[in-house]
Amino acid sequence: MALAGVAGCKAEPPEKIVPYVRPPEEILPGIPLYFATAMPFSGYAVGLIVESHEGRPIKVEGNPDHPASLGATDVFAQASLLTLYDPERAQTVTQSGQISTWDGFITELRPKLDHFRVDGAGLRILTETVTSPTFADLMKQLL
Amino acid sequence: MPQIFHRSTNALSRFTIFGSLAVIVAVTLAWGGIIRAPYVTDQNVVRDQPVPFSHEHHVAGLGIDCRYCHTSVEKSSFAGIPPTQVCMNCHKQVWADSPTLEPVRASLRDNRPIEWTRVNKVADFVYFDHSIHVHKGVGCETCHGRVDRMPLMWKAESLRMEWCLNCHRSPENYLRPREEVFTMGWQPPIPQRELGLQLMRSYRVDPPQKLTNCSICHR
Secondary structure, three states: OOOOOHHHHOOOOOOEEOOOOOOOOOOEOOEOEEEEEEEEEOOEEEEEEEEEEOOEEEEEEEOOOOOOOOOOOOHHHHHHHHHHOOOOOOOOEEEOOEEEOHHHHHHHHHHHHHHHHHHOOOOOOOOOOOOOHHHHHHHHHHO | OOOOOOOOHHHHHHHHHHHHHHHHHHHHHHHHHHHHOHHHHOEOOEOOOOOOOOHHHHHHHOOOOHHHHOHHHHOOOOOOOOOHHHHHHHHOOOOOOOHHHHHHHHHHHHOOOOOEEOOOOOOOOOOOOHHHHHHOOOOHHHHHOOHHHOOOOEEOOOOOHHHHHHHHHOHHHOOOOHHHOOOOOOOOOOOHHHHHHHHHHHOOOOOHHHHOOHHHHOO
């Protein structure tokens, strides 16, 4: 029977449909949302539009309204999508290699902040090269 | 020289020739029957659900429009399954203590989705879009059957390709006015064929030659 391909003919096992508990605004299942965003490249922001299905970005294209690219993208922007699904990407807060929480991070950090603010010593923020004024401002606010 | 075979072997050879033909015909017919049987298509098979939701009660009994819960049916490929919050719009007041509805309340309380069992499914290699069918005058009932008579949900049609083509080859036999798409038990006021041909013109439904193009569904 299996050799004749008959084994594959039974209908598939039942699937689940898992709706939202509270629907997020603007998301309509089956219809993608497009977000205008930017990605730093060689120190400058490249305007992009990202197609997102039910909260999952699946495609990067250039933003036609961006004066530098006029809607074009390069391989780096196209491939940047893969970094979102990189299994090596940090998915949670860790402390000394153990999984922790953001609340834990803040309770740990807060008493030491005054000390850090004196001369910045003892605090390290590891980033790629930052050219974003917003991000630079956020770091300044912390110190 | 004597005959090698006795006269009685004539009957045997006749039996083998016609018998094997009969076997081929029987197997073909049986195969055709099996692949169309509910055992394979799941047609008319009631599915177990986490909550015994009755379309009969909510549609026929209370008169709730399909779109109250299946909100995206006019805009999206997917008709939409209501979020728990939609159930609770009414059920925080109505049957608020019913033990049957505990999974619904638990879902909202614990922020865990209700996992419904899918009843109607087309294969992933089929491009199907609810919105276009609704806009061209295909009634819910045409594919989903008398949902207002289903205490628990089942698949009313086989959803086999030959079933899709049945309508794509001659849409005039199935179309109804847009205003009646969400009506259950609608009857055409004039002969269906006549009405269907009128609707095909006014809704600009593509002719069957185009609707039966492979790439209409297999993109």
